[in-house]
Amino acid sequence: MTIRLGYQMPNFSYGQPVRELFPTVVAQAREAESAGFDTVFVMDHFYQLPGLGTPDAPMLEAYTALSGIAASTERIQLSALVTGNTYRNPALTAKTVTTLDVVSGGRAVLGIGAGWFELEHTSYGFEFGTFTDRFERLDEALQIIQPMLRGAHSTFDGKWYHTEDAMNEPRIRDDLPILLGGGGEKKTFGLAARFADHLNIVCNASELPRKIEALHRRCAEIGRDPQTLEVSYLSFVMIDEDGDRVRKQQQDMLSGLGIDLAGLSAEERAQTPADRQFVGTPDEVAEQLQARVLAHGVQGLIINMVTNGHEPGAVDLAGRTLAPLVR
Template identity: 35%
Template sequence: MKLGLHLAQQTYPAGPAALGADLAAAARAADEAGFGYLSVMDHFFQISRYGPPEHEMLEAYTTLGFLAAHTSRVKLLTLVSGVIYRHPGLLAKAITTLDVLSGGRAVLGLGAGWNEEEARGLGMRYPATKERFEQLEDALRYVRQMWSSDDYGFEGTHVSAQRLLNVPQALSAPHPPIMIGGGGEKKTLRFVAKYGDMCNLIAGPELAHKLDVLKAHCEAEGRDYAEITKTVALWLDTGSAGEKTGELLEELERLAGLGVDAVLGWVPGVPDPAVIERFATDVIPVTGKF
């Protein structure tokens, strides 16, 4: 099992003037500790799980480009981008750029989007659920074509394009992995089976059932369920002095037993590198055996 550090909070004691240095230090520590993934949220307002909307929130892809320059191994992604925020051509170009400049370390995290407050707050269009999922399928088809040798036109439900030219192409082969976030059983998990390389689910009581639903969709699509990397979101809390490490390892082992390949989560205490470094000695060597 791999772990991913999710930089969900960007409100740090030293304030915005030191935010670049704090994020760089956290990213380097995660890279050196052996985390497999490093993620940020694709939000414009902070979400309630981590603080009030007025807390700091940097733009996702600018931040990932910055983090790429301070790491050498860890995979870089959003957890996850809302499809309504970017035209799929711009999104594919942003991920391609990240992949090329990071040496092949980009992952596309994508979902239908849910935060109506921030969308309407900034004056962005927030479509009804049906349309958001239509846009999600359009985007999944679009980026897969843009990352192929087919640079012909594209026709989707809401997007059309004349030529999906993408130069340079991404370094990741056959393309940057596509992680679809969400546990919707009728559409989201079907999209994972049809278009995705990874899924991201909540590590809750319904997880085993969601994985069974995904397996059924894979069978219906003629897809090998084992090809899909199963990830879940979970707070990675070892306690202020490591007192919760055993409890966390028990939960991670349980998730591994369900077939989870990676756990992506916020580590309380970040940006203190010492909190992250604890994972290098006490957690990652153990989870690597799950």
């Protein structure tokens, strides 16, 4: 598996009737595939996230949507960014992603995390528990899921989960990759060092040097060469040939969150969502990502385009701009 350039769709509010929603999703996935992206991601959520919209905004179930995308594409890898462990029994998660792999001809990636959105858990009746609970559960889940993806039967008796000779057939391969996503320097990075093929770091860009150092420490603690763990960074990209247009989109988005960049110092700006946003013309965005992300040893970029990704040609422009940076 290699994820050098991924395209995430976190937003399904396109100002269209619901019947036109999924065709717009498919159009973005196809455009990403032809523009040099190697992986397409959807979120595993039931409600839209704070900062991106209201809870009642459109949100598709991840694995149903990914199967539909699989039928409409040919080469691009398919993943959730990331599967919420708390939403499914781990053996079922292994079965679900393996079925996606079979359906897509070997293109699935299991992106997984501990889960964090309490409102969804409360509304849908999933146990939320404490922060420690959720990471204990993810640790146990990975001990079940990883062997099942590799063709082994799972028998596990833990605090949270139990399996008894759980089988996972059919499989198209025994090396379906595991991606962990998040920014936790101890728990998330520790689990990534133990179980993952790929880590997608979620943080403000100014934090990246510290995050990379922490990841190397987690790898050293278990004797893993950090070069064997692929690393990407999740970034919000607003790109257009008209840089002023997307700068206005950023301003409007941040204003909706009560943030006025013009009144902030550089230190204050680094504490806002703007620190993970890359905005401007193609040349400007490429320069920002090279200097603020890739220069720190990150190999891959996973981008979303919440303001204009659904507009025809936007994903193509991003792919043509960014693919040369990560190849």
